[in-house]
Amino acid sequence: MIVKINIKNMVCPRCITAVEHIFKKLNIHYSSVKLGEVLVETSLDKIQIQELKTELEEIGFALIDDRKSHLIAQMKNLVIAKIHHSDKVLEVNWATYISEKLHLDYKYLSSLFSSEENITFEHYIIHQKIERCKELITYDELNLSEIAFKLNYSSVAYLSTQFKKVTNMTPSQFKKSKYKNRKPLDEF
Structure with missing residues (x-):
């Protein structure tokens, strides 16, 4: 068994x-x-x-040991796996991807996530993408255009705007900073 x-x-x-x-x-x-x-x-x-x-x-x-916590953990694992451990660009939007993977309505999943985690699922995704961006900037192997493409941003400007909102600095300021404040993936 x-x-x-x-x-x-x-x-x-x-x-x-x-x-x-x-x-x-x-x-x-x-x-x-x-x-x-x-x-x-x-x-x-x-x-x-x-x-x-x-x-x-x-x-x-x-x-x-409860269903809600299990669903939230699955949602987080799907996001982390896709953003941090996959080189494949997401070909559908996150709502469709999560719904298809978990076989549940996205509105229900999103609402559950927000009520249990005190952050919207969309913000969770943004924070994970920014952490991945920080990691890629730190490696200094890709330019910002390549990072934006890899993280499925429509433009460098959009990535930079989200980066600034989350970190209070631009990607270039982050790159020049000697304090690369990165968070563990499970702290969001």
């Missing part, structure tokens, strides 16, 4: 490695680990669940 365990704050490939390490340490056999979820081969007893919860919390993760 395969059981799915949902985990909050998994945002990158290193998170997957860290969670795999915890499951191995606790001798919990799993068949797969993806962002936000682990498929285990058998049900866990109360002691195993508590040990897992403790180990996960020590490194900033948390078990998700």
Whole structure:
């Protein structure tokens, strides 16, 4: 019997490695680990669940045990995967993409996200895109036009406007700054 365990704050490939390490340490056999979820081969007893919860919390993760939290975690994981871990440009708008992936109405998902996270889903996406932009500026491998294209902005001007709104500095000011204030992806 395969059981799915949902985990909050998994945002990158290193998170997957860290969670795999915890499951191995606790001798919990799993068949797969993806962002936000682990498929285990058998049900866990109360002691195993508590040990897992403790180990996960020590490194900033948390078990998700309700449907709303699970949906929000899925939404965040989809955004992070698309913005930070994919080179493919989103070919549809975010509303369509999220609705199709989760098989639920976007208005419901957006409303749920806003009520639970105290930020709109659209602002969450913008903040993730700006964090990715900061990362790409810091790497200094792409110019701003290439970054705008990669992040699916219609123009450099639009990217610069959003960047300034979120960070209170222009992309070029950020690039010149010696303090590259970047936030962890799970802090939005």
